[in-house]
Amino acid sequence: MMEKIYRNLVLIAENNYDLYKIISLFLEKEGFSVLRAHNGKVAELLLSIYYDELAFCILDVSLPKKYGESVLKYMKNEDKLKDIPVIMISNLKDEEDIKSLMDLGALAHIKKQKSSVHEIMNKLKEALISSGTRKINFKYGN
Amino acid sequence: METDKTLIKAKGVYLGGAEIPQKGGLAFGGVDLKINAGEFVVFFGPAGSGNSKMLWVLAGLSKPKKGEVLTSGFRVGVVPGSYALISTLSVLDNVALPLAFKGLSRKVRYKMAAEILGSLGMTEKMYDFPQDISKKEEQLAAIARSLIVDPDVIFLDDPVKKLGLRSSKILFDILHEQNSKRKRTIVVALDDSELFYYADRIFFFRSGKMIKEGINAKRPESFDIFNEGSLKRSNADLAVALADNFLGLGDADFRKKLEDLILKRLEGRLSDGGLEELLKRSQKDGGVGLLENSVQALLRRVDIIFYEREVLKKEQKKETVDIGELRKRVLAGYSKKLSMLQISRLEEAVERFLGKIINDKQFKKILSLPEIQGGIGFSYADAKKILLKLNSFFRK
Numbered sequence: 001m002m003e004k005i006y007r008n009l010v011l012i013a014e015n016n017y018d019l020y021k022i023i024s025l026f027l028e029k030e031g032f033s034v035l036r037a038h039n040g041k042v043a044e045l046l047l048s049i050y051y052d053e054l055a056f057c058i059l060d061v062s063l064p065k066k067y068g069e070s071v072l073k074y075m076k077n078e079d080k081l082k083d084i085p086v087i088m089i090s091n092l093k094d095e096e097d098i099k100s101l102m103d104l105g106a107l108a109h110i111k112k113q114k115s116s117v118h119e120i121m122n123k124l125k126e127a128l129i130s131s132g133t134r135k136i137n138f139k140y141g142n
Numbered sequence: 143m144e145t146d147k148t149l150i151k152a153k154g155v156y157l158g159g160a161e162i163p164q165k166g167g168l169a170f171g172g173v174d175l176k177i178n179a180g181e182f183v184v185f186f187g188p189a190g191s192g193n194s195k196m197l198w199v200l201a202g203l204s205k206p207k208k209g210e211v212l213t214s215g216f217r218v219g220v221v222p223g224s225y226a227l228i229s230t231l232s233v234l235d236n237v238a239l240p241l242a243f244k245g246l247s248r249k250v251r252y253k254m255a256a257e258i259l260g261s262l263g264m265t266e267k268m269y270d271f272p273q274d275i276s277k278k279e280e281q282l283a284a285i286a287r288s289l290i291v292d293p294d295v296i297f298l299d300d301p302v303k304k305l306g307l308r309s310s311k312i313l314f315d316i317l318h319e320q321n322s323k324r325k326r327t328i329v330v331a332l333d334d335s336e337l338f339y340y341a342d343r344i345f346f347f348r349s350g351k352m353i354k355e356g357i358n359a360k361r362p363e364s365f366d367i368f369n370e371g372s373l374k375r376s377n378a379d380l381a382v383a384l385a386d387n388f389l390g391l392g393d394a395d396f397r398k399k400l401e402d403l404i405l406k407r408l409e410g411r412l413s414d415g416g417l418e419e420l421l422k423r424s425q426k427d428g429g430v431g432l433l434e435n436s437v438q439a440l441l442r443r444v445d446i447i448f449y450e451r452e453v454l455k456k457e458q459k460k461e462t463v464d465i466g467e468l469r470k471r472v473l474a475g476y477s478k479k480l481s482m483l484q485i486s487r488l489e490e491a492v493e494r495f496l497g498k499i500i501n502d503k504q505f506k507k508i509l510s511l512p513e514i515q516g517g518i519g520f521s522y523a524d525a526k527k528i529l530l531k532l533n534s535f536f537r538k
Contacts, residue, residue, distance in 0.1 A: 009188050017306070017307035017310075017336065018306070018307070020334075021306070033188040033189040033190060033333075034188065034333065035187075035188050035333050035334075035335075036333065036334040036335055036336070037335045038334070038335050038336040039335075042335040042338070045356075046335070049346050049348060049353065049354055050188075050348060053188075053348065053349070
């Protein structure tokens with residue numbers, strides 16, 4: 001029987017270093033390995049290299065050089081990238097803006113504003129569990 | 143920084159380790175790469191991608207299962223990810239330790255260690271123990287320990303894992319200095335793109351293979367060229383710097399093409415319109431294929447260089463300086479009215495200052511002394527401002 005391959009790599013495209021560190025610590029504890037892109041262009045470059053190892057991708061909306069929204073659009077237009085689950089992080093207040101992000105194909109949206117680290121982590125966990133991505137935290141060659 | 147001197151050459155290095163099943167068979171394959179003397183290289187990849195492993199292999203601390211690593215003989219400094227300081231020894235003892243194996247006397251060892259720690263701003267923490275200092279200081283101590291053997295190459299395995307952004311940048315500034323001023327080769331394994339900025343080349347690792355090589359065009363040296371003024375620089379240097387400013391991570395070929403075009407324009411072999419057309423033309427048709435905005439921005443930069451050169455030429459032709467005009471420019475923004483006596487004294491002071499008869503300090507003194515004592519009667523702060531302005535006019 002062919003062995004099922006689980007992916008355990010996460011791309012975090014986040015220009016806030018502290019938030020990236022916190023998210024990466026959480027994910028590493030959960031058994032993921034993490035890559036960071038500090039701007040939208042690098043995020044696209046890393047996506048093109050590591051696309052078939054990615055479990056999911058966390059994108060900040062306000063990335064330098066290229067907005068997270070544009071990166072998301074780019075991902076959804078590329079055959080090899082469109083199935084990677086994307087979790088957006090932003091300071092957006094307007095529900096309509098958030099809805100338009102979800103319409104573009106984001107799996108979930110996390111508000112940075114006025115959220116404690118704990119809340120962000122909980123939302124991240126929820127999104128992972130609901131998408132089934134969380135199950136990836138398995139040993140190899142099950 | 144590009145040199146022709148190859149320092150390390152890896153041929154078909156097969157990175158052993160866990161055999162993780164992947165789509166294309168086993169995870170680890172042969173890696174070929176070259177590192178030149180004086181380069182700043184990043185091995186980028188997530189945990190388990192083989193980037194750290196490759197670093198250890200090149201440093202000679204790990205043996206590849208297959209393949210070979212050829213080196214041209216150099217001293218190696220290694221900074222492991224866990225810093226590996228000995229907790230029962232003080233920072234100074236830790237740093238001085240490698241010299242003990244060289245048979246140097248205790249006095250010499252401590253003197254050298256203290257010097258290196260001092261250069262990294264660690265003098266105050268010299269006698270502390272590793273558990274009593276911060277993560278950043280631990281990292282600096284580990285770097286000091288690697289520097290004490292006067293290495294040609296420094297290998298660092300994920301040096302920023304435990305650091306915040308500010309500490310990371312300080313650390314990379316230190317590495318950059320070691321690279322640019324001391325001509326040391328730096329090899330770093332990383333999983334964060336923020337620090338690409340410092341590197342000459344970036345190797346991307348995936349599943350034990352090196353799958354892409356990127357050239358970082360925005361490395362700090364290229365920014366310095368603009369800081370020092372475009373006038374003293376050669377056309378070739380300017381072309382490299384300009385091309386750097388408009389490319390992020392790019393192909394070497396593509397970058398070369400852009401550099402050539404800019405150089406042609408700077409040397410007058412290509413017209414403004416010609417450059418614009420070639421920049422816009424797609425790569426398929428032999429152009430560069432830049433976007434409209436980038437093309438316009440690039441053309442503006444080239445224009446500025448031409449403009450600056452023209453201004454400089456005019457300034458060089460002027461042999462005498464009009465002191466009256468200069469006085470007006472120096473006083474621009476100064477609201478109080480000056481008496482005739484003050485004006486004549488100021489002009490005299492400016493003339494003497496430009497003739498190097500008086501220095502900065504004496505100039506400020508004349509300006510700030512009361513009129514009755516032979517000065518002009520400016521406040522000290524105003525005198526300082528005027529001196530600054532005057533200096534700024536003649537800096538070029």
